[in-house]
Amino acid sequence: MYSQPESRIVIIEDDQTIREGYAYLINHTSPYQVVATYPSFDAAKHKISKDQPDVIILDIQLPGTNGIDALPLLKKLLPQVYIIMLTVYETEKTILDALANGASGYFTKNTPTAKLIEAIKDVLNGGGPMSPDVAKTVILSLQKNQDSPLTKRETQILELITIGKDRGQIAKELFIEIETVKTHTKNIYTKLDVNSKAEAIQVAKDKRLV
Amino acid sequence: MYSQPESRIVIIEDDQTIREGYAYLINHTSPYQVVATYPSFDAAKHKISKDQPDVIILDIQLPGTNGIDALPLLKKLLPQVYIIMLTVYETEKTILDALANGASGYFTKNTPTAKLIEAIKDVLNGGGPMSPDVAKTVILSLQKNQDSPLTKRETQILELITIGKDRGQIAKELFIEIETVKTHTKNIYTKLDVNSKAEAIQVAKDKRLV
DNA sequence: AAAAAATCACCCTTTAAGGGGGATTTTTTA
DNA sequence: TAAAAAATCCCCCTTAAAGGGTGATTTTTT
Structure with a gap:
């Protein structure tokens, strides 16, 4: 055409x-x-x-x-x-x-x-x-933030969190245990200085980490 | 330059x-x-x-x-x-x-x-x-989906949900009561045929409603 | 005038999330 | 090739925030 x-x-x-x-x-x-x-x-x-x-x-x-x-x-x-x-x-x-x-x-x-x-x-x-x-x-x-404090895996998990996946879904998608997802999540929260999923998503959007 | x-x-x-x-x-x-x-x-x-x-x-x-x-x-x-x-x-x-x-x-x-x-x-x-x-x-x-089933207010609330805001924050931001946010959320869930925040975010991203 | 959208309230249940602590394996890098 | 960093997994315990049901009034659109 x-x-x-x-x-x-x-x-x-x-x-x-x-x-x-x-x-x-x-x-x-x-x-x-x-x-x-x-x-x-x-x-x-x-x-x-x-x-x-x-x-x-x-x-x-x-x-x-x-x-x-x-x-x-x-x-x-x-x-x-x-x-x-x-x-x-x-x-x-x-x-x-x-x-x-x-x-x-x-x-x-x-x-x-x-x-x-x-x-x-x-x-x-x-x-x-x-x-x-x-x-x-x-x-x-x-454009994503070029100097994120997160590791590759953490970024990946944060990304899945931001699109609404829960622990179970994330674990399945990455072929790892729920407990591992939890550990990563804890580390993400520590690094971003937050203590909830909601806050993490906000900081992620704000700092363009995902 | x-x-x-x-x-x-x-x-x-x-x-x-x-x-x-x-x-x-x-x-x-x-x-x-x-x-x-x-x-x-x-x-x-x-x-x-x-x-x-x-x-x-x-x-x-x-x-x-x-x-x-x-x-x-x-x-x-x-x-x-x-x-x-x-x-x-x-x-x-x-x-x-x-x-x-x-x-x-x-x-x-x-x-x-x-x-x-x-x-x-x-x-x-x-x-x-x-x-x-x-x-x-x-x-x-x-590009957003041009024929969303959601009303303007519902779209607005779904958008805030996707960026990680909780009921309290959404209520404050839109100058309405938490109960109103709940009602809208229920209607959104019905229209999108989901029954959790996580699912709603996934459908929203998927259908580009936000 | 009728329909649709937006607002608010009360009750009741539970799940998914969050916090703490500990440990092993794999990968990267100095 | 050590040492450091990243990624993996497990158990216990607590609760806030979310979700479901029902009903009703006000405002805006058509």
Whole structure:
């Protein structure tokens, strides 16, 4: 399945200059057509289904429903649509929230139109385009703490604890006795300076140990 | 801090043709210099510190220590180095493991040298370059289930449960009574068809509800 | 107006977790 | 090749936090 030249684009962005600027450039310098633009999700929600967009360019800071909250609603209206975020926000939380809620790509607003057009092509071909700084943020969010106080086995067990396994399940999975799991757990607690599973999970997430 | 033309590159890759091919092209068509190449991590480990690389291009399938296991060891030897994975593996687990272990970028082996050179520039400038299919995999791994059976509040509580909070902490955080948390938890268990916190966390992770 | 979601309360049971102490075997590293 | 570190296993004992049942009111959505 390859990118179709006639692919239909909708832009939802409250800044008129940016909205019309991107629309003009996409229409005149790419094989894609901008079939509609809207200043907000609320303005778009009753009409956008008829536009039959393949790709939506979506801002986050919008009057009324914001872009993050709009994401699942748009997906409900148009299950097959690809959504590319185009925003000034680049905090880790915002980026991860957008991706968690169904965005296919994420760019900051200083992105040149040429890159955005390339991104449209990428999503239509099943890719997940991001600007370099966004990609960096995503990678950092996945990165584990490089100098953990835990041994390999302890890390492994802590990982299983964080995904909800109990002693019995952990023992079975690692082919060891429950008592051994207990011993490791005790050592983990000592090293992390906690005394419960709940605290251990919190510290593990917090320090990115797993 | 901008990319320095004299930046030093090391390639660790067991296939001689690929290794020398990339080395030649980087040396002749980019401002970077390949200062050494190795067919394995084990061959590199005693010498690579002296090479003083800024960027390492690292394969995953290597004889002896594989690329994933080599990552933390390389980071220990050269804490400041950027590592770009270049591999045929593109399973979600492999990609996420590599990024979790400190890789700065990730490309599949059919990547043209020009793209790889761009990626070197990107990491030196603090970005996190990935090929489109890899980026897509990463995005998918972050994506939540779009049609969860849970309500907003239930999802919120399940999220807190998965990060190790107990009833008391959840109640405090959401400004509600412990009994309300209990009620929501019961409803969550019914909807997910489980009857313990541990199981709920496993289903939540499994179905990407949080 | 009806349905769904969110809130709070009381009773009762028990399991899985946590703490202490001791010991052997295997692996790594200096 | 010693010494240190990591991983393995066992027994005793205690209890906090979790789970199940039932019922009800208020708030928000549709």
